[in-house]
Amino acid sequence: MKPHDMGTLFDQCAHTGTRVHLDRPFDIAPERGTFYTVAELAGLVRDAAGWLAEAGVGPGDRVAIVKRNHWDYDLLACAAVRIGAVPAKLSGLLPDDTVELLLKRLGPAVLVTDRPSLGAERILRVEDFAAASPPAPHRRHDDAPLLICHTSGTTGTPKLVVHTTRTIIDRLARPESVRWPVLGLRRDDVLGNASAYAHGRTFCWTASALCLAPKEIVILSDSSSAATVFGRHRPTVIEALPSAYVRWRPLAGTPENPFRRVRRFVSTYDAVHPPVIRTMLHATGRKCPLWMQGWGQSETGPLSFRFFTRRSAQTTRDLGRPLPGLARLRVVDPETAEPVPPGTAGLVLARTRARCVAYVGEQDRWEAKAHGPWWNTGDLGVVSRTGAVTLLDREVDSVPGMSCLEVEDKIEDRLPSIAECVLLSAAGRAPIPVVVTDTGLDPARWRAAVLDLPPLGEPVVLPWEEVPRTGTGKVRRLELLARLTGTAETHGSGRWT
Numbered sequence: 430m431k432p433h434d435m436g437t438l439f440d441q442c443a444h445t446g447t448r449v450h451l452d453r454p455f456d457i458a459p460e461r462g463t464f465y466t467v468a469e470l471a472g473l474v475r476d477a478a479g480w481l482a483e484a485g486v487g488p489g490d491r492v493a494i495v496k497r498n499h500w501d502y503d504l505l506a507c508a509a510v511r512i513g514a515v516p517a518k519l520s521g522l523l524p525d526d527t528v529e530l531l532l533k534r535l536g537p538a539v540l541v542t543d544r545p546s547l548g549a550e551r552i553l554r555v556e557d558f559a560a561a562s563p564p565a566p567h568r569r570h571d572d573a574p575l576l577i578c579h580t581s582g583t584t585g586t587p588k589l590v591v592h593t594t595r596t597i598i599d600r601l602a603r604p605e606s607v608r609w610p611v612l613g614l615r616r617d618d619v620l621g622n623a624s625a626y627a628h629g630r631t632f633c634w635t636a637s638a639l640c641l642a643p644k645e646i647v648i649l650s651d652s653s654s655a656a657t658v659f660g661r662h663r664p665t666v667i668e669a670l671p672s673a674y675v676r677w678r679p680l681a682g683t684p685e686n687p688f689r690r691v692r693r694f695v696s697t698y699d700a701v702h703p704p705v706i707r708t709m710l711h712a713t714g715r716k717c718p719l720w721m722q723g724w725g726q727s728e729t730g731p732l733s734f735r736f737f738t739r740r741s742a743q744t745t746r747d748l749g750r751p752l753p754g755l756a757r758l759r760v761v762d763p764e765t766a767e768p769v770p771p772g773t774a775g776l777v778l779a780r781t782r783a784r785c786v787a788y789v790g791e792q793d794r795w796e797a798k799a800h801g802p803w804w805n806t807g808d809l810g811v812v813s814r815t816g817a818v819t820l821l822d823r824e825v826d827s828v829p830g831m832s833c834l835e836v837e838d839k840i841e842d843r844l845p846s847i848a849e850c851v852l853l854s855a856a857g858r859a860p861i862p863v864v865v866t867d868t869g870l871d872p873a874r875w876r877a878a879v880l881d882l883p884p885l886g887e888p889v890v891l892p893w894e895e896v897p898r899t900g901t902g903k904v905r906r907l908e909l910l911a912r913l914t915g916t917a918e919t920h921g922s923g924r925w926t
Contacts, residue, residue, distance in 0.1 A: 432602045432636035433594070435575065436478075436511030436566050439471035439504075445642035450662050452654040455501040456543060457558040467639065470504065477508035479561030481539065484553055488513030488567050490538035491577070494627070495519045495528055496555050497543060498900070499650040502626040503635045505541060506576065513567030514538070517577035517589065517789075520627040520900030527586055531579065534589060534790030571595040577789060578629035580727045581698070581899040583823075583906060585926060589789035590727045592629060600783035601730045602636035604755070612693070612721070614641040614666060619690070621664030623649035623673045625901045629727050630697055634668065652676055659687035668695035672902025674705050675848055676893075681712035688712040694720045697731070698901045700820060700834065702841045702849075706742040724748040724820065729804055730783040732756045733818050750816045756781040759803070760812050763824065763922075766800065771814040774821060778803040797924075807926055825923040826906055828854045831883045836860075843878040844870075848893060852885070853910045854919040859886040861913060867892050889913060 432438055449470060451463040458473055465473075486492055492509040494502055498521060506516035517535050519528060521543075528547055532540065540547060543555040569575070571594040579587035607613065614620060620643045624631050638646060647662045649655060652673035659667075667688070669677075674696065681688055691713045694706075706720050719738065725731035733756070735749030751758055760775040761768050769775045780803050788795040798805040809821040821832040833852040840850040840862070849865040862885050864870050870890045879885055897905040897912070911917040 432598055432606055432640050434510075434566070434568065435507050435594075435598065435632070435636065436568075438507055438636060438639060439467060439474045442639040442642065443468040443471045445639070447639070447642050447644065447646055449646045449648065450658065451500070452649045452651060452658045453499070455504070456497055456499055456555045457501050457505065474504050474508050474511065475563050476560035477505055477558070478511040478563035480553070480559055481508055481514065481541075482512050482564050483561045484539050484551065486512060486514050486539050488569075490514045491517055491535050493517045493519060493532055493535055493537035493540045493542075495523075495540065495542045495544060495547065496521050497650070498522075498626055500622075500626050500631070500635075500648045503632055506632055507635075508563075510575065511566050512564055513569060515574045515577060518627040518629075518632075519579060520587075520625065522898075522900040523582070523587070527582070530586060531589060535577070569594070571599065572786075574786070576629060576632055578627070578632070578727055581628075581901050581903050583899055583903050585907065588727075588791060588794065590629065590785045591787040591789060592785050596783050596785060597629065597633055597730065598636060600755075600781075602633045604752075605633065605637035606640040608641060612719075614638070614643050616642060616644060618643040618665045619645040619647060619662055621647045621649070621659060621662075621667040621669070623652045623655065623667070623669040625670060625698075626650070627900055628698075633730070649673075655687060656680055656683075656685055660685060663687055663690045665690050666693045666695070667691055668697070670902045671696055671699045671701045671705075672898065674701055674709055675902075678705060678708045678848075681708050686712055689714045691715065692718055694718070695723070696720070697723045697725070699903050700724070700748070702838055703742050704841050704845055706737055707739065710737070710739045710742060722748070724818070726806060728785040728798075729756070729779055729781050729806070732758065732779050732781065732806075748810075748818045748820055750818070755783075758812050758816070758818055760810065763809075772811060774809060774811050776824065777806045777808045777810040777812070777818065777820075779806055780804070822854075823921070823926075825919055825921040825926050826854050827919075827921045828852075828860050829920060831860075833860060836882055836885075839882065840864075840878055844874060849896075849904075851896070851904050851906065851909070853906055853913070854921060855886070855910060855914055856916075856918040856920055859884050861886045861910070862888045863896070863909065863913075864888050864890050865893055865896055866890060 449465040509516040723731040757780040811819045847866040851863040853861040907917040
């Protein structure tokens with residue numbers, strides 16, 4: 430079974446035997462509990478489509494969704510698609526002023542939210558959800574807007590990314606729905622997900638997961654519920670945010686360790702530092718577990734893949750190679766945009782048929798990043814003669830003569846007791862290391878860890894809760910830099926953020 434019409438996806442998969450477990454009830458259906466069959470989920474999607482239609486939503490309208498993190502983001506999105514509308518998923522962790530700006534760009538017909546009024550003319554409160562009979566499913570052209578999601582927003586206001594059925598479903602979800610040997614999802618798998626459901630990745634994941642029909646799907650809206658929920662329904666495959674894996678490291682070493690049956694871990698959104706990967710791979714009782722890391726962007730989908738084993742998880746900056754037929758990569762000089770020889774650092778450009786078609790309200794920024802069929806990722810990296818890509822830094826976060834990400838890897842390897850190290854590029858001064866830990870930092874161990882590294886500023890020690898993050902758990906580096914220094918000026922130009 431292959432996905433195509435997201436409006437009727439759940440109906441098409443209703444015959445499967447997949448059982449779905451939630452860590453808490455959906456916000457739109459708190460009375461329906463935490464267990465669903467796919468047929469019951471299909472009924473909820475139809476109920477939501479009727480609710481939106483009765484509110485006056487019709488074909489071509491935009492429906493903005495802003496709420497607490499949960500998979501019902503994607504159920505609401507499918508409900509909007511069913512009646513011909515275009516869902517726009519906005520993270521509930523965005524501050525009010527950012528949401529107001531994005532809503533102004535969107536001009537939605539309806540805002541579905543659990544927040545107080547955000548200024549939209551027509552608001553549907555999540556807690557007022559009422560089931561209603563939907564109109565007949567509406568089909569749209571494959572190149573018409575299907576979904577609007579947003580970028581993580583690590584460098585400022587998130588961009589509103591427009592995808593079509595052709596870019597996000599045909600080019601991304603359909604290949605992922607193949608039952609590939611070894612790597613593919615099996616019918617007896619228990620598939621766990623702890624993600625940021627306001628982002629485009631989970632819309633694509635929803636399509637492939639339902640079509641592959643595993644035995645169980647286990648949804649975490651909060652990664653802290655892993656011990657109890659994964660403990661009851663032990664996953665064999667997990668996809669989670671990098672920040673979730675970081676927070677799970679202590680859990681992996683406890684007697685309650687719920688990761689013993691996992692054969693494959695999947696991470697997206699951002700690279701995960703090697704100590705985290707090694708911890709999780711050693712937490713499972715499987716003989717040969719795999720870690721699959723995808724690198725890409727909201728605008729492009731995945732661009733390359735890398736697989737790690739217990740032996741190979743020494744560096745995560747080698748991001749592997751593009752899958753044949755999925756994407757191509759090349760590196761250009763940041764100043765001239767001319768290609769550079771293999772093995773030379775520069776700006777990474779990507780060519781993929783899954784590229785988004787627009788930025789809502791900021792098409793000039795989209796056009797500035799599009800070079801014919803090529804897309805400027807804004808990342809600095811190296812592509813080898815064999816096609817492997819090594820990520821150095823985001824251009825805006827770069828420091829001349831070094832890779833901040835590589836230095837972060839080394840520090841985390843040498844100080845396994847810390848949760849995270851974030852190196853901030855600060856114009857006119859040495860990079861500022863921010864050490865994220867709830868247990869403090871021993872000065873002598875720090876000095877020993879950085880002795881052979883490039884010159885760094887004095888470390889700033891912060892607990893996890895005081896580090897500003899995006900909805901996907903990425904550190905808002907510019908915001909953190911401004912908080913610490915009074916300015917967000919870095920060594921990079923920021924022209925391609």
